[in-house]
């Protein structure tokens with residue numbers, strides 16, 4: 001197993017990353033090449049990033065959100081360091097897996113869900129932006145997930161795990177935790193139109209957007225939370241019971257999804273693209289590239305140099 005230096009990714013970047021959530025702590029079916037211990041201006045990631053190789057030869061990065069030993073509760077995950085470290089090794093797309101509770105009868109434990117919307121119910125205690133200390137910025141976030149990636153996940157799942165039920169275009173609630181919801185909250189989220197619930201999509205998705213990384217969460221339903229009359233209320237035990245099968249399905253799916261994604265982005269992975277080309281819809285990254293170019297309200301000359309240096313780490317084309 002090699003120890004990769006940050007410099008080595010400058011000439012040979014890794015474009016695809018998988019973030020594993022509860023129950024998905026490694027990608028053991030892939031050839032493991034080594035790890036990258038990336039330090040960022042926002043601290044140390046949950047773990048060193050694992051670099052693996054696909055049968056096609058392409059490399060992918062893997063990061064366990066809560067650490068391999070699940071040591072960070074959702075409010076403590078070093079989200080900024082995680083996203084900054086992935087960006088620093090060249091990542092342009094993240095597939096983020098998450099164990100979620102279902103708020104709908106038809107989304108059964110064991111089903112997968114590709115959300116297209118989210119409702120942020122975190123409590124403001126998680127650092128959730130790279131822009132602070134003299135650089136006021138506002139990322140566009142109307143569509144928090146990457147529909148082109150969701151399309152690919154759904155297509156590959158239908159081929160590779162045909163018995164797996166996939167729900168599209170659902171709304172994900174992100175609560176603070178770590179305690180699960182009360183019954184009144186669970187019913188409120190249903191009334192709001194929430195379909196599934198977790199504790200980790202925020203700020204991960206927001207930070208990915210700020211770093212101009214395409215991001216799609218793949219939710220794996222583990223329980224019915226606590227809204228269902230006569231049903232069992234969620235506990236860690238109920239989650240863990242479903243997690244093992246979910247994790248097996250996720251790994252099976254990734255075996256074909258990652259090569260397919262690699263092929264899809266192969267001609268489109270350059271970081272710097274020509275202004276004319278950037279929004280052409282046939283490019284996979286057209287819906288993310290350039291989204292932060294005009295996001296900063298601060299007069300460029302007024303941004304302190306230390307702030308600019310930190311931002312250079314995630315958006316070198318602008319700072």
Ligand SMILES: CSC[C@H]1O[C@H](OP(=O)(O)O)[C@H](O)[C@@H]1O
Pocket residue numbers: 020021022023065066073074097098099100198199200201236239
């Ligand atoms: C173990 S149940 C609650 C826990 O599971 C989910 O984690 P992840 O999103 O990382 O799979 C949920 O968000 C909570 O953190």
Ligand SMILES: Nc1ncnc2[nH]cnc12
Pocket residue numbers: 099100101102175180181197198199222223224225226234239
């Ligand atoms: N019911 C639930 N609420 C919040 N996060 C979860 N992760 C898995 N099940 C969950």
